[in-house]
Amino acid sequence: MEGDTYWNISMHFFYIAVGLIIFKLYNSITKGKFDSKRRLDGQVIIVTGASRGMGKFAATDFAKRGAKVILAGVDFKELNEAKDEIIELSGNQNIVAKHLDLASFQSVRNFAKDILKTEHRLDVLVNNAGVNCLLNKKTDDGIHIGLQVNHFGHFLLTNLLIGLLKKSAPSRIIHISSMLHLIGNIDFDDLKGVETKKIDLQYYPDSKLSILVGSNEFSRRLEGTGVTSNSLHPGAVKTDIFMGNQNIIIALFWKMFFGIFCKTVEQGTQTTIYLAVSDDVKYDSGKYYADCKESTWKKTIANNKEVGKKFFERCCDIVGLKPEERLI
Numbered sequence: 001m002e003g004d005t006y007w008n009i010s011m012h013f014f015y016i017a018v019g020l021i022i023f024k025l026y027n028s029i030t031k032g033k034f035d036s037k038r039r040l041d042g043q044v045i046i047v048t049g050a051s052r053g054m055g056k057f058a059a060t061d062f063a064k065r066g067a068k069v070i071l072a073g074v075d076f077k078e079l080n081e082a083k084d085e086i087i088e089l090s091g092n093q094n095i096v097a098k099h100l101d102l103a104s105f106q107s108v109r110n111f112a113k114d115i116l117k118t119e120h121r122l123d124v125l126v127n128n129a130g131v132n133c134l135l136n137k138k139t140d141d142g143i144h145i146g147l148q149v150n151h152f153g154h155f156l157l158t159n160l161l162i163g164l165l166k167k168s169a170p171s172r173i174i175h176i177s178s179m180l181h182l183i184g185n186i187d188f189d190d191l192k193g194v195e196t197k198k199i200d201l202q203y204y205p206d207s208k209l210s211i212l213v214g215s216n217e218f219s220r221r222l223e224g225t226g227v228t229s230n231s232l233h234p235g236a237v238k239t240d241i242f243m244g245n246q247n248i249i250i251a252l253f254w255k256m257f258f259g260i261f262c263k264t265v266e267q268g269t270q271t272t273i274y275l276a277v278s279d280d281v282k283y284d285s286g287k288y289y290a291d292c293k294e295s296t297w298k299k300t301i302a303n304n305k306e307v308g309k310k311f312f313e314r315c316c317d318i319v320g321l322k323p324e325e326r327l328i
């Protein structure tokens with residue numbers, strides 16, 4: 001009997017070890033690399049969540065290519081430190097830090113108003129900022145905070161900047177989704193995520209599916225305008241996104257896990273840079289990418305036009321988009 005127990009435990013460790021090795025191998029093979037020296041002089045790019053992680057890496061890359069980069073984020077001290085570092089690394093002085101709290105529709109409106117007042121063009125909008133959604137809190141706008149930061153805040157921002165993007169066409173919108181959208185749901189009875197009690201881990205996949213469905217609908221509505229809308233999965237990447245809002249032991253476990261088994265920030269950011277810079281995808285829209293190529297690993301609902309239309313309309317109501325702000 002005791003022998004059986006030891007055998008069972010050993011087998012469990014064996015399966016976990018095999019699973020981790022496969023995961024590590026998968027991450028080692030699936031590394032798209034975007035190798036291009038294409039310059040972006042004269043372009044204006046907004047990157048949300050640019051204070052650290054992949055947003056900061058992408059912003060640095062765009063700065064090195066000569067673009068004016070607007071770094072948007074909540075923690076203004078961290079954002080300004082990122083700005084100084086990016087200027088030093090790129091030699092590009094045309095880097096601006098602006099406050100944007102995606103958990104507040106008023107903050108998104110203030111940010112968009114400022115951009116519309118100060119910028120004459122917008123070539124690329126990178127909706128990168130994200131949280132792990134483990135903080136189960138309602139925002140002042142009455143929405144689950146994770147859903148608002150990841151999806152609704154960006155949804156409002158994108159709509160408010162559509163006029164400028166159209167004026168600057170050809171221009172691009174890049175939405176950072178995740179492979180985890182595959183286990184996400186769109187719950188039309190509770191899009192705000194505050195009525196039904198779900199396990200905390202469910203909000204992140206739900207937010208990432210919302211981003212993907214939203215991106216595809218933006219693409220349909222923007223057809224013929226020269227503005228493209230695409231989404232992507234960066235891979236499992238060593239950043240701090242899964243460290244926040246949890247028990248210190250679990251956070252340390254994730255840090256170790258991500259450190260050993262996941263992609264570096266540079267590797268994880270390749271697809272974002274590819275979609276923002278490459279001429280190969282200049283006219284591509286409504287697609288989902290991973291490792292610098294189109295990925296078919298997406299939930300079927302993502303391409304459902306009826307769902308996309310209904311979802312978009314409901315989101316416009318939730319974010320309080322006024323009739324005169326509805327440009328698509």
Ligand SMILES: NC(=O)c1ccc[n+]([C@@H]2O[C@H](COP(=O)([O-])OP(=O)(O)OC[C@H]3O[C@@H](n4cnc5c(N)ncnc54)[C@H](OP(=O)(O)O)[C@@H]3O)[C@@H](O)[C@H]2O)c1
Nearest residue numbers: 049051052053054073074075102129130178236237239241
């Ligand atoms: N890392 C992964 O394995 C992975 C996998 C799939 C998808 N993704 C996605 O990739 C994107 C980048 O993630 P990352 O891993 O680079 O994360 P990260 O290092 O944690 O960076 C997240 C960024 O989002 C910003 N942010 C958080 N709350 C915000 C708010 N309320 N308003 C504005 N900005 C806010 C943070 O800025 P502050 O410090 O100012 O809060 C930070 O700059 C996210 O959308 C994430 O969901 C990541």
